[in-house]
Amino acid sequence: MSCLLSVVVFTLLGAEVWSKTVTGQFRSGAAREHGGQFISSFMFTGDNGLLVCRLEDSALAAEKESRLLLYPVLDLDSDDLSCSQRLSRAQFSILLHQDEHNLTLPRQASPTTWRALYADRYTCQVSSEIPALSDLTFTILMFNPDSAGNPLDHFSAQEAGLVSFYFLLLLAYFVSGCIYFQPLFQAVRKGGPMHTVLIVLTIVLTLHGCSAICNYIHLARYSRDGVGIPVMGSLAECWDMASQVSMLYLLLSLCLGWTLGRGRKPQSRPLQWERSPVSTAAAVGGVITQGVLLLWQQFSDSHSDHHSFHSERSLAFLLLIALRLIVTLLLASVLYQITSTERSTLRRDFYLSFTKGCFLWFLCQPVLVLASAIFDEHQREKVVTIGVVLCQSISMVILYQLFLSRSLYWEVSSLSSVSLPLTMSNHRGRY
Known part of the structure; x- marks a missing residue:
């Protein structure tokens, strides 16, 4: 912190x-x-x-x-x-x-x-x-x-269209929030075995949304006077970095906790947030490493004209890409150990869907940076920036759908329907 x-x-x-x-x-x-x-x-x-x-x-x-x-x-x-x-x-x-x-x-x-x-x-x-x-x-x-x-x-060719993108992104966030806020709020208030996961995932989504809002405010003003509100642009980067750190902590804690606690936890309660000294130390270590690299990148890019750190080419940026790849390999190894010994098809499908969400979050930036080489110079920054924001938004949607899904959550958790958030029985009983 x-x-x-x-x-x-x-x-x-x-x-x-x-x-x-x-x-x-x-x-x-x-x-x-x-x-x-x-x-x-x-x-x-x-x-x-x-x-x-x-x-x-x-x-x-x-x-x-x-x-x-x-x-x-x-x-x-x-x-x-x-x-x-x-x-x-x-x-x-x-x-x-x-x-x-x-x-x-x-x-x-x-x-x-x-x-x-x-x-x-x-x-x-x-x-x-x-x-x-x-x-x-x-x-x-x-x-x-x-x-x-x-x-x-006032926008150069590298920046043209970004203000429209952030406007559409905020519109999608607003519409989705109107539809899903109440059931999500009920699920978080209800508690349950995945309560901590939903809390942290909601924090990540909120930070992501705050970053989009700040970017839109800055760019909308920038389009009129060519200056914008630099503080809002800086805040957008801060919110985005905080979301990266929070998601890394969430995914490392879950995967390492499941693996290290697998031999001792009862089979009737899989996939809960398992805490152990080793998993906590690994998650905190990953978060600290990423935080240091992000701070280093900010210092190395302090005199750059770019307003998106997603597409920089500094040494700190390359080390952050390497960290993402290492974390991806670690998660792949952990999830392979889990799925290779899991007999339940539905639970295995749950882990595979979770893997897709994790990989999309961590691999989108390295893949897009490499793919951007085929585009013209003025398109590369926009391709990486827009692609990373969209992919990470989709990743959060996948994880939300996974942990709030009634049928899959029922089979995976093996808990009574009375304690499950967002089940139809709860809604009938309450209303």
Whole structure:
């Protein structure tokens, strides 16, 4: 919990703004140090891509001979270029001498990422001293054409469509909540052998929903001003990470508990939350490991323009993928031991359905990351982000259906129908 709290504090206080309305300062020192001060990047697509640059002190910009340079991403990959060669390779150079400058980009045959750099007369003059002049305050807006062809869309090609996806996801959550809230609430209030499982699964679903709400609020605002509400975006990541940690604890506790407690528990009470020092230690260890890796990933991605950690390519991300694969192999081994000795067909079917839910949760991200390689660059992040959210939602639906199913739960638990949640006899007796 303390690790998760650290993630929350860090992301809320240290996260970068993911905006395409960029406000900041042009600094001569930073431009000299890096051979051009990096400002932002944006993936333009189609016709009428627009970049707007506004200055607070155009006279000072003219004195410095300030320029805003635009490069396709691939043109900046070489490190062998001198400072002057690097600046001369810019495909567009805007001399900043007015309060506002507009640049309409030519038609993009395919979505292309462009990087904006700042340079001035002092950038390549390493031997000369930079005068003590004020920094230039600027605001840069980047637009793609909307459905009508007008440059009004703040989303780059990598992000287009995400706000509609989260809206539809929230609509599905709302409709499902209206239908299933009452029976689920009754099942949780009733108690029973799977009470703890339902509580933790409900917590995971709630965290998942909170993440979707925060993402939608941020992106809906972002679509209007290009800035959004960065705190909401950070909260969305925090809720999502908390759901990952909670689900890992749930599945490890269940599987290891069933296996380690299998030799001593009565056959009339299978599939209950079995606690043992070994299973608890393994579950807590897995949760702590995942929490540390998530925290590391947040630090390593703190200066990234991405607003989805599902599709990052940092070392921490690769280690998280490896952890998911290890957990999947562990669960596969545990569930194979259970199903190989289980004589009841219905119980075996229960375990197999449970396996599908587990594997879908843990394997969706590694599989989607690999599968995204066949898509164009501007589609990869969306494929991974949307795919992971949908697959994990489906996984929770499978697990809910499994543990709340009347017929299968009856056969697996071997308990009296009076103590079963969501059975027809309970509803008739109550109403």
